[in-house]
Each structure stands twice: as C-alpha cells, then as structure tokens.
Amino acid sequence: MPSRFLGVGALLALLTLPLSAQENPVAFTGAQIIPIAGTPLDNGILLVQHGRIIAVGDAATVRLAADVQVVDVSGKVIMPGLIDSHSHIGGGSGGDGSGPIQPDTRVLDSFDVRDTRLQKARAGGITTVNVMPGSGHLISGQTLYLKLRSARIIDDLLIPLADGSPAGGLKMANGTNSIRETGPFPGTRGKSAALVREQYIKAQEYLAKIGRAQGDPEKMPARDLSLEMLGQVLQGKRIAQHHTHRHDDILTVLRLAREFGYKIALHHVSDGWKIAPEIAAAGVPCSIIVLDSPGGKLEARDVDFRTGAHLEKAGVTVGFHTDDGVTDSRLFLRSAALAVRGGMTRDGALRGVTLANAKILGLEDRTGTLEPGKDADFIILSGDPLSVYTQVEQTWVEGQKVFDFSDPQDRLYALGGVGAGDPRRAQLCCYGNAWDLIIAANQGGSQ
Amino acid sequence: MPVAIHGETIHTMAGAPIKDGLILVRDGRITFVGPAAGMAYTADHRVVRARVVTPGLIDARATVGLTGILNQTQDQDMLEKSAPVQPELRAIDAYNPRDPLVAYVRSFGITTVNTGHAPGTLVSGQTMIVKTMGRTADEDVVNPAAMTAVSLGSAGTTDQAGKSPGTRSKAVALLRAELIKAQEYAVKLTAKDETKRPGRDLKLEALGRALDGSQPLLITAHRQQDIMSALRLAKEFNLKIILDGCADAQLVLAEMKASGFPVVLHPTMLRTFGDMENLSMTTAARLHEAGILFALQSGYESYVPKTRVVLFEAALAAGKGLPFDAALASITIDAARLLGLADRVGSLAPGKDADLAFYDGNPFEYTTHCTGVLINGREFPGENYGSSNSEF
Numbered sequence: 001m002p003s004r005f006l007g008v009g010a011l012l013a014l015l016t017l018p019l020s021a022q023e024n025p026v027a028f029t030g031a032q033i034i035p036i037a038g039t040p041l042d043n044g045i046l047l048v049q050h051g052r053i054i055a056v057g058d059a060a061t062v063r064l065a066a067d068v069q070v071v072d073v074s075g076k077v078i079m080p081g082l083i084d085s086h087s088h089i090g091g092g093s094g095g096d097g098s099g100p101i102q103p104d105t106r107v108l109d110s111f112d113v114r115d116t117r118l119q120k121a122r123a124g125g126i127t128t129v130n131v132m133p134g135s136g137h138l139i140s141g142q143t144l145y146l147k148l149r150s151a152r153i154i155d156d157l158l159i160p161l162a163d164g165s166p167a168g169g170l171k172m173a174n175g176t177n178s179i180r181e182t183g184p185f186p187g188t189r190g191k192s193a194a195l196v197r198e199q200y201i202k203a204q205e206y207l208a209k210i211g212r213a214q215g216d217p218e219k220m221p222a223r224d225l226s227l228e229m230l231g232q233v234l235q236g237k238r239i240a241q242h243h244t245h246r247h248d249d250i251l252t253v254l255r256l257a258r259e260f261g262y263k264i265a266l267h268h269v270s271d272g273w274k275i276a277p278e279i280a281a282a283g284v285p286c287s288i289i290v291l292d293s294p295g296g297k298l299e300a301r302d303v304d305f306r307t308g309a310h311l312e313k314a315g316v317t318v319g320f321h322t323d324d325g326v327t328d329s330r331l332f333l334r335s336a337a338l339a340v341r342g343g344m345t346r347d348g349a350l351r352g353v354t355l356a357n358a359k360i361l362g363l364e365d366r367t368g369t370l371e372p373g374k375d376a377d378f379i380i381l382s383g384d385p386l387s388v389y390t391q392v393e394q395t396w397v398e399g400q401k402v403f404d405f406s407d408p409q410d411r412l413y414a415l416g417g418v419g420a421g422d423p424r425r426a427q428l429c430c431y432g433n434a435w436d437l438i439i440a441a442n443q444g445g446s447q
Numbered sequence: 448m449p450v451a452i453h454g455e456t457i458h459t460m461a462g463a464p465i466k467d468g469l470i471l472v473r474d475g476r477i478t479f480v481g482p483a484a485g486m487a488y489t490a491d492h493r494v495v496r497a498r499v500v501t502p503g504l505i506d507a508r509a510t511v512g513l514t515g516i517l518n519q520t521q522d523q524d525m526l527e528k529s530a531p532v533q534p535e536l537r538a539i540d541a542y543n544p545r546d547p548l549v550a551y552v553r554s555f556g557i558t559t560v561n562t563g564h565a566p567g568t569l570v571s572g573q574t575m576i577v578k579t580m581g582r583t584a585d586e587d588v589v590n591p592a593a594m595t596a597v598s599l600g601s602a603g604t605t606d607q608a609g610k611s612p613g614t615r616s617k618a619v620a621l622l623r624a625e626l627i628k629a630q631e632y633a634v635k636l637t638a639k640d641e642t643k644r645p646g647r648d649l650k651l652e653a654l655g656r657a658l659d660g661s662q663p664l665l666i667t668a669h670r671q672q673d674i675m676s677a678l679r680l681a682k683e684f685n686l687k688i689i690l691d692g693c694a695d696a697q698l699v700l701a702e703m704k705a706s707g708f709p710v711v712l713h714p715t716m717l718r719t720f721g722d723m724e725n726l727s728m729t730t731a732a733r734l735h736e737a738g739i740l741f742a743l744q745s746g747y748e749s750y751v752p753k754t755r756v757v758l759f760e761a762a763l764a765a766g767k768g769l770p771f772d773a774a775l776a777s778i779t780i781d782a783a784r785l786l787g788l789a790d791r792v793g794s795l796a797p798g799k800d801a802d803l804a805f806y807d808g809n810p811f812e813y814t815t816h817c818t819g820v821l822i823n824g825r826e827f828p829g830e831n832y833g834s835s836n837s838e839f
Contacts, residue, residue: 292716292759293551295516296751303751306831326751331763337813342831388766388813415767417697421724446616 024067025049029059030074031380036354037369046078048376051398052218056370073380074228077390079350081127081368081377081397082332083357085287086267086321089117089329094133094141094171100178100185100192101199103170104225105132105141111154116413116422121329122148122403123391123414124322125379128159128185128358128367135173135243138186139198142229143241144170145361147377149397159363169265169361170233172196173243174252193252200260203230227418233262239362240264241287245299247271254282265360267321269311270303276314285317285360288352289326290335305342312348320349330414337386350385448471451492452803453483453502460780460794471499472801473823480795495826497818501775501810502795503558503802505782506757508665508691508711508744510565512542512549512577512584516753522546525565525747526663527572531605531612532625534657535649538563539591542584544577548754553579553746553757554830556804556817559589559783559792565747566598566667566692569618570603570625573653574665576786578802580822589788594665594689595657598624599673601722603808619676626684629654660687665711669694669722678706688784691744694726700737709785710734710741712777714755715763717746731764735773742782763813774811805829 006012023233025047033044035056046063047055057060064070070338090111095102111131121129125147133141145167146157159168173194179185186192208228213219232238242264244250250266257264264270266286272279279286294303311318320335322328336349344352358368368377376399383390392414395403404410412420450472457468459480469483479486515522519601524541527533541550542562551654552560558576563574576590597603603618605611626785632651638644656662666677669692681688690710694717696703703710715728727733734741743764745755757778765774773781791800801824808815 020604105647291752291755293548293752293754295548295753296518296748298517300751301516325720328716328718331716334813340814341816369728386814388811389761390766415729416719416725416727417729418695418725421719423721425721 024069025054025065026069026071027062027064028071028073028078028380029070031076031078034077034079034350034385035370036080036351038372044078044376046370048396048399051376051400053370053372053374053376055372062316076393077381077383077385078378079381079385080354080368080380081379082125082353083319083361083363083368083393084121084126084130084322084324084329084332084353085265085319085357085360086132086289087126087129087324087329088123088132088134089121089129089324090115090131092131092133092144095137095139098184100138100195101207102141102226103139103229105133107133107142107144107168108154108166109208110325111144113151113154116420117149117324117329118148119403119410119413120420121322121324121332122395123392123405123410124328124330124332125381125395126322126329126332127377127379127395127397127402128361128363130169130239130241130321130361132169132171135171135177137171138173138192139199139230140171140173142238143171145169145363147375147397148395148402149400150402167361167363170229171237171243172240172264173254175243175245176297177243189249189252192254196256197259199226200230200234200256200262203227203234204260205232207234218404234260236263239360241267241360245269245270245297247274249299249423250275250438251278254278256283258282259285265319268300268323269307270300272316273304273307273310274313276300276310276316279311280314280316285319285356287319287321287360288339288356289321289323290338291327305338307342308339308349308352309343312344312357317345317356318348318352319360320352321357333385333390333392334388340386346386347421449489450495450801450821451488452495452497452500452805452821452824454496454503454805455498457500458502458775459796460502460776468500470795470803472803472821472824475799475801477795477799477801479653479797493826494654495805495819495821497805498808499806499810499815500795501556501804501806502756502779503800503804503820503822504556504778504795505554505742505786505788505793506557506562506745506778507562507742507782507785508574508746509552509560509562509754509757510747511552511560511745511754512544512546512562513538514548514565514753515543515546515745516548516551518750518753523533525563525571526567527564530567531569531603531618531621531838533568533572533650534570534595534653537592538573538575539584539588542575542577544581544584545585549579549581550827552756553581553755553820553822553827554817556806556810556820556829557757558802558804558820558822559786559788560745561786562647563592563593564596566596566602567747568613569598569603569622571596571598573662576788578822580825580827586821589791590786592656592662593786594663595653596667596691597677598667599676600668600670602667602669615673615676616696619680622680624682625650625654626658626680629658630684633658645802649696658684664688665691667691668774669713669726671695671698673722674699675702678702681706681708692723692746693730694723696730697733698725699729700733700739704737704739710739711744711785712741714746714757714760715745715767716755728763728767731774731777732768735769739778740781743777758810758817762813765811771811
C-alpha cells in the first residue's frame, strides 16, 4: 500500500517541520535570559523566527502577536549558544610529517561529521565551533568555523562567506609542539620564527606579483595554494589562530604579527598572566584553556585558574576553549566557572564562552549574543550556567533544536554510556593517540 | 599549637552536619567535635574560621608524586616497562613529596592519597598511602605497601611485536602463572626443614601478600570482560581485590555487587575513548544505589592536565545525580574504609587524625574555594596561593 506509506511520511514531515521553516514566530517565555548584550532579564521573552532572533526583552514590555507560538520555559535560564574557539571534534587533520608549514591543508577535507563528539558538543551547549588541525606544525592548516546544525555531511555545518568559501582561520603554533629533532622541522625557537617570517615574506611577494599583474593572466604568478592562504591572512581575510604557551613565545607571536600586520588570536596562553599588559597593548584577543592542574608539558607548568582574571583586568578580550579532547565539550561551561573561581567576573566569564569567542572568530555580527537580527543560537539551562548542578537541557542552532536532554539518545550522549564513546584510542589534539603519549612520557618525550 | 576551628557547617561524615560547630585539635589529633555553643577552650588555641569544614579529602587512586609536573624523563616514575610483571616495585622508593602537584592537590583539600604505580603494564608495581604534607615520604607515609597495581584489558597488554602479553588471554595466563608460583613459594616457605626453604624472591613475596590479603591487588579493568576476568581470578586464587576503573560497571553491576569487592571508580571526567568509551558520569550514582562500597580517584594522566583533582571528580558525580553525602563520602569516609584507614581518617571524631579541609561554600560548586587545609594538625594554605599572585 504505497499510498498509505506516503501518507504517513507526509504526516511525519509535518510533525518534524523545523521551526525555522515556519512562518509564525516562536516565543520562549518565563525564563531568566542572559543576553550577554545587556543585563540579564529575570522574566524574559526570546522571540525567534526564520532562524533569527526577532526580539529579546522583559515579559512586561514585549508584546506578543496572536500568531506567536509560545513555549513556556519558566524557571529555566536562556543564554546564547556557546562558541568554542578551539576544538578537535570531528578529528579533522592538517599537515603531515613532510614539513612544518602546510597552509594548503584544510580541516574541510578530513572532518568526520559522524564523530560522537559533535553531539556531545551540542550536549554541552556549543552551537559554533572552530575546528583546528593540531599544533605539531608552525602552520598546520586551515581551520573550519562550524555551526553545529543537524548534519549528514560537512557541507551542512559550514558558514559560507560572501564569496561562497567556508569560514575558517589559519592554525599556527610556536614553542615545543612544532619543534622536532629532525628536519625539515625546526629544532629551535629561533629557527621556528625565521621559517615563519620567510614564508610570510614569500607571501608578500606573491601578493605583490598579483598586484603588478593587474589582472593580466600572462603576468600572474603560478597558483600556489600555500602562499594564497598566507596572502589571505596578510590581507586580513583570515585570522591566524595561534597556539602559544610560554611568555616569550607569546611575545614572539605578537612580534611577528606586528611585523607582517596580520590579525591573530592567541590560543592556550598558559603564561598569559605574566605578560597581560603586553597582550592588552597589542589589542590581541586570547582564547585560553582552563586545565584542572598545571604541568603535563613544560610550557604548561604555570597554567593557572587566575589567567582569565589577570587578562580581564588588563583589558584583554578573553575567550575560553575546550581543546576537545583535552577537555570535554560537555563541560565547556565549567571552564568559565573555574575562571570565576580564579577571580574573573561572572559577566566576563560568560562573555568568554559566547561573545568574546565570536570576536575571536570574526563572527560577532551573527552570533554570540541574544540580540534582534542575530542567528537564533541559544541554549536552555536548568539553572545557573556556572553551577555544577546545572544541566544543558536544550541546544538550538538557527532556530532548530539540535539537542534535547529529555530525548533518551541525547541523554546518552550528555551523560555517557554504551554507544556514546569512541572505541578508538584517545586523540589528545596534537600528537596522535594517548597511548603513544604514555610511551613518549616514559621515554622522556618532552611534549 | 592547638587549633580551634569554628565552622558554620561541619560535615563530620559521622552523623548529620553540625551548624555553628567547633573542632578542637591538639597534638595532631581531634579532641572535640560538636556545637560551638557553650564549649570553651584555652587561650593558647590558634583560631580558624571557615564557612564549610569537611574531613581532609582522600584520593583513593593517584599517581601524584610519581608523575611529576614537568612530564620529563627524570620526573616520571609511574611505569617501568622492562617486564610485564613487577609487583616488587615499591611506591615509597619513587614518591617525590616535593613535586609541585602534591602541594597543588593539597591546596584543594586533599590530605591523603593512595598513590603509586600506574595502569599500563600487567603488574606495574605497588601503591602507598601517604599524607600530602610534602617533606619526606618516610614522614608522610601511612601505609608503605597498600596495594599492588594490576591492569587488565588494553592497559595490561603491549602492542610491541614479539612481546607478551599481547592479548587479554595471554595477560591473564601470565598472571595466573605468577600467582601459582607465589602459592608454591608460600608453601615452600613453611617447610619444617629450614634448609629446604627457598631464597627470598621480592616478586613472589609481593604476590604472596596479595594471596594472604595483606596487600590486595588493585585491578584496573574497564571493559566488562576485563571486570569479569578480575572476578574470575579472585575466585580462583581466593583473593581479596579492589576493582579499579570499571568504565563498563553498569553492564555487570549485579556481578560486581555479588562479589562484595569495593570499587575505585574512574574519574568522572575521564576521557571516553578506547576501553573507557562506555563510561558514564552517572556510574557513581548507580554504584551508590546498588550499595557497592566505592571511592573516587584522580587516576593517572599521561599529558595535560598532569593530575586530576579528586574533589572535582566527586563534584561532577554529585552534579550528575550522586547525592551530596554519598559524593563527599566517596572522597572521605568511604575512601578511608576502602583503604582500611577508617579508624584514622575520613571522618571527624575525637581521636582521629586532625586532617581537615576548609571551604567558602559548597565544596562541589565550581566557584567555591578551598580556604585552608589541616594535616595532622598542621596548617597548609588553600588554593590560589601560587606565583600568579605576584605582580609582574
């Protein structure tokens, strides 16, 4: 009875019609709303339509038209969807062992949409994520900024720019991770900086040649995927997302960025508290990692819960990241909370998982706050975002619910259990599997 | 110096919490715990005030002191890879009480740790129970030979070509063979004719202590088949064991309960890969509901963070459904029971060691601080005391 099946199919399609496709606006009422832009509303209304935020306001002032669908979320807390400015979910890779500078490689070409960690990130309230290649190269490849929409293939997650290309940054690193004992990798910090400078000078010349050609194909240089990418960084079209830990390495990053005039965001920034004024003076934002203890590698010896507080006090834009699998995407809010434990303001810490990270990725025009016109990326929490007892109950991306704690399968991803994990060995962001790390640690690896 | 601690809330773990309570400490021991009202003490007491007081926290399975902060060759002593079975390796011969991570975990209220050799070889060595005062191992040690660490599953096998054990079956076969040798050794030691007794064998001596129960095996097993293998071994050799890790606990909860063995559950925030892929943040709550004695642990970390903080692991278990009292018990009195130290640590009562932790709020909340620590009556600073407080 094919027709009957069709009928059921059509009915299901209606039932599961995404809110974004509906004509009628939807209002979430009764919750405390933390819009990040502006003061929290104790009894707020969030109005969304067509995947965008239409209005945010106090229940007493927002008038709802008759056609509005009302969702009562009394007693809950609503805040913008979280933005993770540095993650390795999806297992995307970049450069290989052939050399230290590989800006031609793209996470785009290696991302596993079916990695369970995507749904775990949604369970943690993450709606936007910067997926980075590892830090074992000076320049390890192109990162991807993703919206964690429901997805079958990588294209479903991309954020297209005006020219149609997917939004992303360029991963750079300095310090010990990109130093190796054998060439062509650098063996010292001095060599690391020299190699990077050399490449950016080449990219400058490449851009100059293109400029001189004035569109004449005869005079154009041969396409070079790596120089093309570095050119985008030099032109400010792409932000260098820069892994760096030690205080002197951080200053080297600032020095090179100043020399070539490219835009950067500092990542990890373990020693950032030692040179907060210099970072502030450079006007460079920081995406910091919050770890349960210092150490594990020499450069992380002085990791401290107070880094966020010191940087905030100096006037630096401070975001947080999971570095998933170094920390778990489901516990992203915990990083903000531990920074508050270390003296950061609540407002600053909540900005650090939302607006500050939007700025770090250059996406602040579309996400990171609850404001009219922005994407309807938001989360519904059971309580205070900074409490251990709080659960992310729902995650919405562009007006569509992508995680619901009341759904058994989503609950499994949120809490763990059979089917929620990854049978492969642990990937700790930079060097392959954890077992190798254990072996390396035993053999005196200095990673 | 005697100390008087006024706590707005005192979680004694030996009865209901006391509001506006007082604890008196003299010569390293607790002499009084009760309501402050009407209780006088002499002027020579140093007075400490805290919002919340708990017993000093206990980490039931750690590697701190053997896995140094730097993660360099010279400060990593948790795994000796030259042979798969080395129960003779003692933790006390490696423990570095001055490693900064010892002071680090102490600053969050951890006063006692069962630390030593890590999972990673079939029998990696022994653990010791030590206070976190941090001067010398000999001064701080509570039990120098607490347990012997065994790893089943991936952590107990090697992928080096031509080396054993390369499979789960081979690992168990090797372990059984060693335990049989230890049994025979123990029998020979009782020979009436002294000349017929065997020479001392450190390895078999150590396994002998596992057989007689004086130094039980701490068996790390995450997959359900590895947990069952541990229980099978215990039955065959009539061992008293402690189960460690147990990511798959919810799949074999009935068998674990029936065994009567206590569990040192994996850190709540352990990474969900490989053998640990099935772990759940709710397993602590399920163990509690099943009535299984368990403690939480910081475990072993090979990279960053170099150590976990067991307080945080208990906090998340509480956040995911483990009742407050059970969560606190898993890092105090239940851990003490599991380690055989309930007469000394883990709860607050007269006669017990003066190990206390002070907090400015619910100890499990992310934004609470540990404001001070007492070990054997000696004061140590709470968290956030380190270098980043200085001005640069």
